Each structure stands twice: as structure tokens, then as C-alpha cells.
Amino acid sequence: MIGAAGAVREALRVAALGVLLAVGFAAAAAPSAAEAPASAADARQQVLVLLNLPPRHFRPDGNYAGSYADAAGRAARRRVAAQLAREHGLTIASDWPMPLLGLDCFVLNVPANQAPAQVAKSLSQDARVSWAQTMNLYRAQAHDDPLFALQPAAQPWRLAELHQVATGRRVRVAVIDSGIERDHPDLARQIESAQNFVAGRAPRGELHGTAVAGIVAAQADNGIGIAGVAPQARLIALRACWQDAADATLCSSLSLALALQTAIEHQAQIINLSLAGPPDRLLGTLLDLAVGRGIVVVAAVDRGAADGGFPAAHRGIVAVADEDAGPAAGAAVLAPGRDVPTTVPAARWAVVSGASYAAAHVSGLYALLHEARDGPRAAPSQTAIAGASPVDVPVHELVRLADGRIDACASLAVAVGSCRCACVAANPASATMPVNASASASTMAPTTAPATATPPVPAILRP
Amino acid sequence: MPGAVRQPCRSRCALLSKSGIAGLLRSPRGAAGLAGLGALSTALLLIGGEAQAQLGVSAAIDSDYRFRGVSLSDGQPDARLSVAYDHASGAYAGAALTRAELSPDRHSTQVLGYAGVVTRTRFGPGWEAGLSVSHFSGDARYDYGEVFTGLVDERWSLRLYYSPDYFGRRQPTAYAELDAHLALTPQLRLFGHAGALTVLHSRAGDDAARSDPPRSRRTRVDLRAGIGFSGAAFDMQLAWVGVGRGGPYLAEYATRRAGWVLGAAVSF
Secondary structure, eight states, X not given: OOOHHHHHHHHHHHHHHHHHHHHHXXXXXXXXXXXXXXXXXXXXXXXXXXXXXXXXXXXXXXXXXXXXXXXXXHHHHHHHHHHHHHHHTOEEXXXXXXXXXXXXXXXXXXXXXXXXXXXXHHHHTSTTOSEEEEOOEEEEOSOOOGGGGGSOOOOOOOHHHHHHHOOOTTXXXXXXXXXXXXXXXXXXXXXXXXXXXXXXXXXXXXXXXXHHHHHHHOOSSSSSSOOOSSTTOEEEEEEOEEEOTTSOEEEEHHHHHHHHHHHHHTTOSEEEEOEEBSOOHHHHHHHHHHHHTTOEEEEEOOTTSTTOOBTTTSTXXXXXXXXXXXXXXXXXXXXXXXXXXXXXXXXXXXXXXXXXXXXXXXXXXXXXXXXXXXXXOOOGGGOOBTTBOGGGSOSSOEEEOTTSBBOHHHHHHHHHTSOOSOOTTOSHHHHTSOTTTGGGGGGOOOOOSOGGGOOOOOEEEOO | OOSSOXXXXXXXXXXXXXXXXXXXXXXHHHHHHHHHHHHHHHHHHXXXXXXXXXXXXXXXXXXXXXETTEESSTTXXXXXXXXXXXXXXXXXXXXXXXXXEEETTEEEEEEEEEEEEEOOOSSSOEEEXXXXXXXXXXXXXXXXXXXXXEEEOSSEEEEEEEESSGGGSSOOEEEEEEEEEEESSSSEEEEEEEEEEEEOOOOTTOHHHHHOXXXXXXXXXXXXXXXXXXXXXXXXXXXXEEEOSXXXXXXXXXXXXXXXXXXXXXXX
């Protein structure tokens, strides 16, 4: 039993604890040096050094998750990084633990008189280092030419019919891009969470990210603007890119890696990467992790690269190119990407063009497929679709026409297991395809015929 | 004084000791030896450590040393020095030095050694197993050891512990704990912990069996929840700790069953 004096003592003790904690937090909340590069020039003169990050385990001093001992391990890794920096004449810019990969990523500044590639190669040979790499830059795959806005609008997908089947309800789509205008009237209710991984540039709505987000999930039936491909999907807005002074949108290895890690941690079901650049080991490892966890990763194709560029050419990634620019490299699918009306900053709408926006269409479509997959399936007798048995069809599949374009309606029909949207002759091109080609989407009228009755099978794309 | 009468086990433990880890864990000397072994293995690992191995040292102070909800410092502030070694393979070891006060005005120093191994998986929780031993200088009656196993994920962990002679009380115990945390920002986190300690049984014929708490009071639940802040080389935590009445109480003094604990640690 605690007496009155004891109660007073206890109250004072708690108050003292609170004051101590507040002072500590205030001191600790001072701006950290750990920041992503603020500019392309900074990024080009940096290397990433990946050190082993041990998994969490038993600790005697508390045992509670995130206990003191984690700080001890962090200090140990900083000590190693400081040694490496000293030995190679570098300085530490920041430190970003990546527990999903079991790595701690240190960003080191390279002096102007040293080549980052050589420094990274030298660091990679150090036994204390898991690996080191240069900081790569990625460019959003959109046309910068303002005259594109004057060209005719792209042929839309048959969204109204698709939306009678699915709207992407409760599907989380991570848009890793430049800043999304969160209070845009067509996006304000669509964003579940947002994070900024670009330091030195205040979070704000930027053209590329806002346009991509609008195509994926702009609000429908609100009387203004556009309807996104998946208007009831939930957006995770991860700003890893910034609008450069030269009307280009750039991203770095580090900012993308941090955003990818966050998308995985937030259990995004779809990740949109409307960007391209050189292959990158850190990003590749995170992409492998995402794909391994069943996340659909959609990336824009860079037609300037023979293989479509990275990450589009990476294993397991859904590569998407603009359908109006003709066939693309590899297994890339084609989707609308020219003169697409969408949201832009300052609460406006405009038309945009580029593979970035084609990728956004496909991300939205995957959100519809996710919802359709999770919904009730039709009975097998009602699900025969052009010889393909829906029960055998994995969820992440797109029905592709012979010319590489996606038949959105057929894809959704396969996913939902029935033909609830009017797919017949949904696409003029598909209606003219040879009967034994992958144009069978055009024949997908509801049927109770056995699945084997019609030999043509849609081309199925597996990411 | 909460809990059952403490049973010094200096003589009986010798009779009951068996070969193997279980025997060692029961014996105070064995526990002390294993604590030394933990420290030694840490040193050996350091000497022969691989390049990607990491050594961390930290010094911490807490406003109250609460172990599984029970104060081991009579509600007074406490200091601790820890060394932790992580091998790239997932093996780990370490030691901690903590001031303890298990009975009024009898100060002792707890030397805790531990070692274990944890697996790493990218697509699910990892598996962990290990042992820890504690030696109390100046009052070796409390020496004890535990083995544990569990699942560890990035945000949570679930562990089961078994001790054949918990704090030298000649009572085999099992302890289950679930820990989780949620990162609010890269620096700020919420954390929570729930644990349950239960007396499994006393050995047949033991005097201890007669002093066992009734079955309904053999299990004690402890809870902890709080907020933590991590800086570059320091860590702070403010937590509320609560503990039930059941199970074996370790300390021989009355202690508050619930309260706030503030802690801070600096790492090197």
C-alpha cells in the first residue's frame, strides 16, 4: 500500500521521467545528417556501401523489440563505415538500415578527384563489406515535349464496364515517383499514406507523380476530372524522385531503395515504377524480395535501351511500353500511353504521354485483377473462357493480344472467373485477329461450353 | 513479502545435478561457469571473428531494473554494461554486467552470458535458439540458466524459455513472451511486450514441492508498453510495466507491481 507521501513521490518521479524524456526527444529530434542526395550532381558523386545487418535476436538487456542492443549494433556498423571512409578518403553522408534485406546501407561521399565506380569496386573487395555500388540515377519515362498535350486523346480502356466488375477496392498500390499532390480534388481521398525520401526538397505535388497517381486511382463519379483505372484502390505515395530543373524527373538508387523497402513493409500489393535507368544490385535485390512476396511490380520500358532498361528488364517485373510507339523489347506489354488525360499539380488536369503512363494503366488494371481475384468466383460451368480454365489461371495474368497490347476486359474476365463485362469485340483489333492467334479475347462471350471446345487460348503474361 | 519462501539450494543442487547442460544450469557453480563460458566465447569470437562480424558495446541506465515485470533493484535506478557480438552466420554471443539487489541491502552484481543462433529468411520469420546463464556475485544462490527458442520477425518475436532452476529456487519454469514494435518514424517507435512465467512442477519428494504456490497462482503475467527513441548512438525508452501476483517472486522485498520506467543507453 502506498501512502500519501509515497503517492506524491511517485507522481514526482513520473513527472521527472516525462521531463527527462521530453528533453531527450527534443535533443534527439535535431536534424539528422542522414539524408538522401538532394541533387543529381550530389548523387553521381556518391557510393552505397552495404554492411551486414544481423537479424533481431535475443538480448539480455530488455529483450523488447527495438531495445538498446540494436543501438549497439548500429554503432558497431557506423564504426566500420567510419573506418572504411577513412581508409578510402571518403565521408559518410547517411545511414539507412534495410532490415528486409539484412543490410545496412551507408551513403559515402566521394571526392571530386576520385571516380565513384572505382571506389565502389575497391570497397566491394573489402571483406567487411557485403558489396558496394555507385549511386545510379533513374529517369521518369515520360515525354517532356509540351506539344504532346495538343495531340488527340488516347483511346481509353473501357473503364465503365471494367468498373462494373471491379474498382480496385481496398487494393494497395504503391506509387514510387515524384511528389503527388495530396490535396488534388481527384486524389485527396485516394491516398492512404505518403512518405518523402528526397531530402533537401520540401515535399510538394510534382507533375510526374501526380499524373501517374491520377491514372492509377483518380476518384470516380465525383463530377470532376477523370476516373482512374482503379478508382477505389488505396495509394501509397512514396516520393523517391524529384522534378529536376531541366523538366526531367530524376530518382536515385538510394531514394528508390528506401521507397521500395517501405512499399514492401506496408504490404503494397502493386508497386508502380514509371522510371528506367541502369541495372542496380541493391534495387534488384529489393525487387526480388517484392516479387518473392507476391507483389506485382510494374515498370515502364525505356525504348532507348535494347532490353527495355532497368527495372523493366529485371526478372519478374511487368514491363510496360506505350502502345502507340509500336512493339517493344522483350516480353513488354503495350498499354495506352499517349495523350492520356490525368491529374496534374495545382488542382488541374492535362493530357500526358509516355511509357510512364502506360505503366500506370497496368498498375491500375492489376488492382482490378486483385480485387476480382479476391471476390467470389463463378461456378466452373460458367467460367469457360476461350479454352482457358480460370481455376488454373494464376492471379497475376494479363490477356495479351498478338500485337502485345493488353485486353483489359479479357484479363479481368479471366481473373474473376466469368465474363461479367461485355468483352465481345471489346477491342477492334482483337476482333480482327486470326482465330488461332491470341485474339481469342474477342470470343469471350459467356458460355457454358466445355473448356476444350475452342482450341484458341489467350496469350497469358506471367510477370 | 510477495511470493513463496526462498529455498537455498547450495546443498541439494549438488545432489540433483546431472551431466549435460540441464545439470550445469541447475548448479550455481555450473551457471557461473557457463557465464564465464559465454564471456570466453565472446572473446574467442572476437579474436577469430570474420570480417563482417560486429562488436557492439553499450552502457545503459534505467530508473528501475525490471526483469519480466519484477524489480531486481528494489525500485532503484540501475546501471548496466553490455557487450554483444554478431557473426555473419547468425551466431551471436554476449555478456552483460548489471547491479542487482535481490534482497534488502544485499547488493550483488549480475553477470549474464548468452549465446545463440538465429536464421534469416526473407519471406517469413526466422528461427532462434540459444541459452543464457546468470551468476550473482555475492549471492550465488540465485544463479540460474535458461534455454530458449522462438520465432523472430522484423516487427515481432515469440520466444519460449525453460529453466530447470529459476533463480535458484529449485522450481522448473517456462516463460513465454511476445514482443512487437511499430516504427512511427525512423527514430521513434512504439513497443509492447506480454509474457507469462509459470512454475511447471516441483520435483517429486522435494521440500520445494510443499512450498509450491497453489496451481491457480503458478503463473504470472507481465506486460510492458512504451515509446522509444533511437539516435545515432543512443537510445531512450519510456515504458509502463505491470506484473501480476502469481508465480515465483524473486526479490525479498515488496515492490510495486506497476510503474513507469525510463531508460537510456549509449552505444560505442
